[in-house]
Amino acid sequence: MRLWAIQRVTAAVLALAVAAHLATILYAVRGGLSAAEILGRTRGAEGWLLFYAVFALAAGLHGAVGLRNVAAEWLGWRGLRWDATWLAIGALTAALGIRAAWGLYHA
Amino acid sequence: MKVRIQRDGGMAEYAVAARASQTVLDVVTEIQREQAPDLAYRFACRVGMCGSCAMEVNGVARWTCRTHVSRVVGADGVLELRPLANLPVIRDLVTDMAPFFEKWSRAGGQFVPKDGVVPAEFAVVPPASPQRREADAGIECIGCGVCYASCDIVSWNADYLGPAAMNRAWTLVNDERDGARAGRLRAVAGDAGCHSCHSTQGCTERCPKGLDPSGAIAGLKRTIFWGLA
Ligand code: SF4
Ligand code: SF4
Ligand code: FES
Numbered sequence: 567m568r569l570w571a572i573q574r575v576t577a578a579v580l581a582l583a584v585a586a587h588l589a590t591i592l593y594a595v596r597g598g599l600s601a602a603e604i605l606g607r608t609r610g611a612e613g614w615l616l617f618y619a620v621f622a623l624a625a626g627l628h629g630a631v632g633l634r635n636v637a638a639e640w641l642g643w644r645g646l647r648w649d650a651t652w653l654a655i656g657a658l659t660a661a662l663g664i665r666a667a668w669g670l671y672h673a
Numbered sequence: 674m675k676v677r678i679q680r681d682g683g684m685a686e687y688a689v690a691a692r693a694s695q696t697v698l699d700v701v702t703e704i705q706r707e708q709a710p711d712l713a714y715r716f717a718c719r720v721g722m723c724g725s726c727a728m729e730v731n732g733v734a735r736w737t738c739r740t741h742v743s744r745v746v747g748a749d750g751v752l753e754l755r756p757l758a759n760l761p762v763i764r765d766l767v768t769d770m771a772p773f774f775e776k777w778s779r780a781g782g783q784f785v786p787k788d789g790v791v792p793a794e795f796a797v798v799p800p801a802s803p804q805r806r807e808a809d810a811g812i813e814c815i816g817c818g819v820c821y822a823s824c825d826i827v828s829w830n831a832d833y834l835g836p837a838a839m840n841r842a843w844t845l846v847n848d849e850r851d852g853a854r855a856g857r858l859r860a861v862a863g864d865a866g867c868h869s870c871h872s873t874q875g876c877t878e879r880c881p882k883g884l885d886p887s888g889a890i891a892g893l894k895r896t897i898f899w900g901l902a
Contacts, residue, residue, distance in 0.1 A: 570868035571898060638864070639829040 622663025630656025
């Protein structure tokens with residue numbers, strides 16, 4: 567149940583976050599922002615840091631629960647050891663994402 | 674018409690005359706009476722009440738006593754019959770329904786009166802109340818197992834409770850006379866329960882009684898989400 571709730575809530579967060587993320591990319595590319603200009607906007611911007619931290623966390627959790635379900639249903643991979651594997655992959659995804667956001671903030 | 678039946682020794686083929694208003698069960702009965710007396714199959718009421726005659730008819734689970742051959746026979750004029758999917762086969766077209774009903778009890782399928790005693794007076798449950806309507810919508814299940822045989826999740830996870838058991842649980846969750854609500858909601862939660870349902874509605878599509886187990890399971894998910902989260 568908790569996993570299910572996590573999956574639905576992160577899906578809702580991701581739907582908004584992915585849209586915002588894509589819109590940002592389109593804006594940056596079409597507006598012809600340079601790397602320096604982008605960094606100028608993200609450096610020290612708590613809003614962007616928070617946004618991407620939440621985004622990465624949601625993506626990590628959503629991915630972990632999703633992999634767990636797909637593996638259990640299609641491959642029959644079940645059990646605590648697999649759960650730990652998916653959790654580790656999710657945590658790694660989230661950590662890398664947050665690390666990247668922190669890099670932009672701190673650059 | 675050509676009839677292929679999955680039997681213990683493999684696929685067997687029979688020829689049966691096509692008749693007007695012939696049901697699939699009529700065909701099986703004719704084969705057993707006149708060509709293969711050792712063919713095992715199951716039926717009782719012949720009028721869509723008992724739920725014992727379900728089989729896979731040309732790949733789709735159906736109640737055979739209420740299924741006209743003319744509606745389901747293939748373009749090639751062949752009728753192919755197999756035992757219900759997702760259940761152990763006892764012999765020929767007869768499956769062991771024990772796992773199916775065992776899951777009903779695991780899903781809390783028994784009515785438990787509040788305070789453990791059935792009150793002396795009849796309970797008055799207004800027919801128009803929303804809860805009563807939800808319960809009424811699912812109550813006509815005949816336990817045929819068609820939905821269970823049509824659900825992918827059952828085939829992927831042997832522990833999955835399945836649509837019929839959870840449809841039953843949902844009628845009881847909506848029964849205001851029932852006293853075992855919390856335990857039942859716990860029993861239908863998690864990987865073996867409602868949270869594994871993909872809402873593909875195969876069960877709802879196939880249910881010969883026109884019930885909506887998929888909707889019942891969605892109701893369980895909603896109730897658990899807002900109630901116990
Ligand atoms: S809606 Fe759920 S219970 Fe019904 S067939 Fe699909 S997965 Fe199975
Ligand atoms: S819900 Fe419908 S298909 Fe499933 S067992 Fe009951 S009557 Fe049969
Ligand atoms: S024989 Fe009873 S439902 Fe078909």
